[in-house]
Amino acid sequence: MIPCLFQDCLAKGCFLNGHINLSIDGKTVICPPGASVLEAAEENGIKIPTLCHHSGLEPFGACRLCLVEDENTGRLMASCVTPAAPDMAVLTASPRVIKHRRNIVRLMMAEHPESCIVCSKGNRCQLRRIAAQLGIGETGLYPMPNYKAYEQANPFMVRDLSKCVLCGKCIRADHELVVAGAIDYSHRGFESRPATVHELPLELSSCTFCGTCLSMCPTGALAPKNNMFVGTPDREIPTVCGFCGVGCSLSMGVFSDTVVEVNPSRGKNTVNGSTLCVRGHFAHDFLNVSQRLTRPLIRRDGQMSPASWDEALDTAATRFLAVQKESGPSSVAFLGSSKCTNEENYLFQKIARVLLKTNSVDNGGYLSGRSALAPLYKRTNGGDRVRSLAGLEKAEAIVVIGADVTETLPVVSYGLKRAAQKGTPLIVIDPRQTGLSAHASMRLPLKPQTDLELINGLSALLVRKKAQNAIFTDHFTKGFEAFKEALLKLDLEKTGRVTGVTPEALDEAAEYLRGKSVAFVVGGGVLEQRYAALTLDALFNLCLMTGSLGHAGAGLYVLAQENNQAGAWDMGTVPDALPGRQPLNDSLAREKFERAWQASISPDRGLDLIRMIEEAEKGNLKALYVMGENPLRALPQPDRVKRALEKLDFIVVQDILKTETTEIADVVLPGAAFSEKGGSFTNLEGRIQFFNPAVPPPGEAKPDWEILDLLARKMGSPRRFGSLERLRGEIAGLVPMYAGINEGSGAVWVVEASDKELFKNEGGARVSFAPVSSIEEEGQSDSYPLTVILGSVRFHLGSGTRTGYSGRVREFHQNGAVELSPQDWTAFGLQAGDSVKLTSAHGSVVRETAKNSALTQGLVFVPEAVHNNDARNLIGLFPLGQPDSPGWKTCPVRLEKL
Amino acid sequence: MEPKEIDWERLNLIIDKNKGEKWGLIPLLQEVQETFGYVPPESIDLIASALGLFPSQVQGVVTFYSGFALKPKGKYVLRVCQGTACYVKGGRSILRMMKKETGLEVNETSPDYQFTLETVACLGACFLAPTMMVNRAYFGKLSPAKVTSVLAQYKKDEVER
């Protein structure tokens, strides 16, 4: 928009931006072209009651409450669907408007059931509020309650459609925002209602229990289900979801000191808009379970017993210092958390590095592919990291590779489905049919772990079609000719053989991408596989070749499973980098920190998460500090991990819940959940989001940064930070990427570390193509003829420690059935309800089975997180792939019918 | 009552004709309704995926228009008018008689799928009240005798076949 030049455009009309002048209630107002009368009014502080309007949805005009009167013609119009026009003059509360509005509300109330007075929506019901504003008590009409289905079989939502006013918000949210299509209007007239197909209960429909419809419902027709009375929120506090890497903005409804309800925040430009997923919306009930840790514990004579903070912290500090003194810095390790805040992770690694002189610091992000991403990060020199999800909806073409986003990161899937609905070509590369497949232009069903070959094949085809972006490669890259030669030499027949994708399908995919700048959405299927690092290199080559970098809606959208996976890395909770992802072996960087911290830092990388276990097994690691992680459940071969960690002399676990890991701890320190402390998380886009506590921590529990701050003092740090502001001040000074962290409220973006003009302007450093690598064709072994693919289900996050404590998620019975192809199902003579035992070289699981007609023969899908995450028994702890790529996505197994 | 067998081949043929065309939903449903006498609920998912719609949307359209039915209807749909004019002229007795003659309640279909009995609020032929329709044919100035003879026509038809 051109800035306004004249102040008198209010009187004369705007000729620069086409702004429209109109009169509302006798006041001249100005609004942008295309605005509705309602928007014009709202923008100018004039309130018009609405029921069916929502700024995130297309205008609909169902309820007619937003009536206004045209002063010139006397016509009554629904302002939400009436475009503002020049010289229009409307009245929003003329006697006629009020009369009609009252009648509409009276009719609605007459149709409402008596249960209105005990409705849990209470005074937050928009209908009731509007009725009150219009002074409607008794309707004076013959009551005709419209009794309809009451549904509450699922543990998440109650649907009492007798309270439905047919505003259609739920339906539109379901179609326009989350693109689930679970419900639509059914029937007509008095009978009409939002219904699932075949009027099935929600759990048998395509509903994902995202609850987006629920948060929009103006009445009590849709309400969260609670198993006991929890009270109606008396205040609402904005915060950030602590589950996945999307980092949705939430509004927590608090009653007394308990979080009783969660809705999407009403903030502007949030990552999630008005949507959420089932975890963010409903699984927060884990916050209030009795298994929360509420006081420090110390193991005495083998028994855990309550202790004071002083005692517990003293024990932790003394023991750690003693072990370190006796056996050297390599005998202690710190496992930080991809779930804790930036401030906490910063402090955590600082304690390890400064006070215990060890670089053996890591976090749970290792499990979701951090090590595979590190080389790529180096290759771009930290440039091109910030990537807003909103850009996906502007993409020219989208490739989703190894990302089952409808389950893992639902809010990302909404954007992808919306893009596909608008006609953006969407290619899904996945061995399994996923929730996105139905929305995709095409799916390339490749064999597991062959993504590398497929991407190279696709690049080769594009080169053969001369579809590279020569302008881009000329300006920003080096080594394209050699890369092109290597691609031209590629044997596409081998690509077909190895990947199992037909040449026709590959060609069709190449045609979709030809000449486009592409957004690649990369998920755990790539990041956690054994060729992860090589595949990322190949994908980045393809980005360079197609010029898919440097603008919104293009490039690698690398997904993050955990809420602060990115931030924990940024804050240096890793064995080979300092805060700001500054390499440990970079002496300039090190010196900067040494000066600031007044301590010497070793240039040698420490132990990563897996090597910590390895060293514990060998007896070299003696003390471990775990904050906000549950390695006994999250790591492969949990039994082996347990045995290894039991060998330690000393283990401190700081967490919010009783977990498998707290059970073996010597000291347990009760921390605070994300809703109980202040801090910041960095989401997968590179957006640093701040939040304040919504409620206090339970019992004696403390925010984790406070615990660390106290511990550091006990370990000999000269003074405490004492406040988040001071902590942030130090981070901002030392970590250029986080220069904005002083902001302390709302959100700021990560400042791209270096070469940030890389793909935006000429003159930045050029990026080289990585060599074209290839994988060997693998035969299946006879003893383990099937391939297991591990994957998530949307009700759980990660290993399911927190979501597994959610009463609602537990009640939503999931048997965690392993899925088999129809061919294997028949071959093994299975029947519904049969159980099987899957055995790999490392362990076994016993589960019920289900037939999945979309699964390729030879593949078995095993859902993670359920059954105490026993799926992890199947995979080996030590990396199969290259050092950077643990390869925990698939494994060979054999199957026995039980 | 025997559930109706669905001729899947025929159904798929109709669906294929409209594949990928969202706007083709109504003509498609009309053809299905005409061919099968109803829109089999089992067809909703197929229709939706062929047209790129949500199944719930297809169901919404089916249940909105009275011309579509999710339950099989009889070969002859008997619509007895209960509009004001017909009501005044004895439409209620006509309906009572129809129920007795066919042995059906309103909105019920005979086990042999011969008749479905329905009511309607005005057929737009009030001057002929009381009225009824059998499929697309109108019958006016009904009397008990006339009702019996109209019904006999359709029953006879059944015997012939």
Ligand code: SF4
């Ligand atoms: S259930 Fe709620 S949101 Fe949906 S149409 Fe009814 S009142 Fe509106």
Ligand code: SF4
């Ligand atoms: S909970 Fe989500 S998926 Fe289910 S009906 Fe509502 S909007 Fe649709």
Ligand code: SF4
């Ligand atoms: S779990 Fe992820 S997608 Fe779901 S609400 Fe939380 S941040 Fe959003």
Ligand code: FES
């Ligand atoms: S808000 Fe305008 S019609 Fe409902």
Ligand code: FES
């Ligand atoms: S009332 Fe029966 S035809 Fe009009």
